[in-house]
Amino acid sequence: MKKILLVGFNKEEKDYLHNKFYKKNFVTSMKNEKKISAIICSKRKNFQNILEKKFFDKINHLDWVHLPGAGIEEYLFLDKYNINHFTNIKSIQGNHVADHAMALLLALTRKISFIVKQGQNKKFDFRPIELFNKRALIVGFGSVGRNIAKRAHSFGLKITIVSDKYKDNKSFILKTYKYSYLEKAVTNADIIFIAAPLTNKTQFLFDEKIFKKCKKNSILINVSRGKIILTDILIKYLNNKKILAAGLDVTFPEPLPKYNKLLKMDNVIITPHIAGISENFSNRHFALIEKNIKRYLNNLNLVDKVNLKRGY
16 A cells, blocks of 8 residues: 655644545654655655655655655755655746746846835936836746746747747747757847756856857846856856846855855845745645645656656
C-alpha cells in the first residue's frame, strides 16, 4: 500500500487529509521509513530539515517527493536516489510573481521608486515612461512568464518571448526565439523580463555578450534567480546607461553586501526575494497537494512534475 509522510502540516490540515482520503494512507513519523513511499513537506524549512538528517540515505524505495518551492536548483543532487516522481509548486506562483514583476516595472517607469528614495522635489534622472507600444521580451515562458505576458499585453506592450519549448500560438505573442538566439532577441527590447529557471543553460546567461547587444535605455526586470545575471556586468551597463533601469527581486549574491553599488543607484529597485509570497499562497499550495495526493493514490499523472536532470 502507498504510504505518505506529511511533514510540517498542522493538526487541522492533517485531520482534513486523513478524512478526505484514509488515515491508513499516511504515516506519522520518519521512524517508519520502511513503510514510506512518498514525502510531502509544506515548507522549505521542513524539507531542509529532512535533508540535514540525511533521511534519503536511509531508504531506497521512495516513489514520490514533493519539493515545496518553485526553484529546484539546490535539489538536483536528489536525482541519485532514483526516486520515480518529483513535483514542485511551479503552477501556483505565476500570478503573484507576475504581479511583482509589473510592480517593479511600474515603480521604475512611473518614478515611484525614485520619489520614495529622493523625496518629491528632486529632479528626475529620466522622465516617467509610457508602456504603451513598447517592446517587451520575456525570457522563460513557464507559469510566471505566461502570466507576465498577459499583464504586459494589457498595458499595450508588444510581446516577444524566449523559450525552447513554447509551441502554442497566442495572438499577442509576436515572435518566439530559442535561447540560442538571445543575442538577437534582446536587440529590440525596451523591457526585458527574466522569468527562466536557473539551470546550467541559464546560469550567468546575461553576461557581457548579451548586455552589449541590449537596446540602449532598456529596462531589466528579474523575478527568477539572481545567478542568471552577472552582477558586475549589470552595474557596468547601468552606469553607462545602456540599461536605463533595473528592478530586481533576486540578486547574486543574495542578499547583496551593504557596499554593493546596486544598492545606491537611483535607477535600481531591489526587493528581498518576496515575489513568491502572497496572502493566498498557502491555500493554493494546500489545494495542489490535495489534488496530487488524490492523483497519486489513483495512479494518475501528477501535477507540476519536474525533471531533476533538466533542472526544471
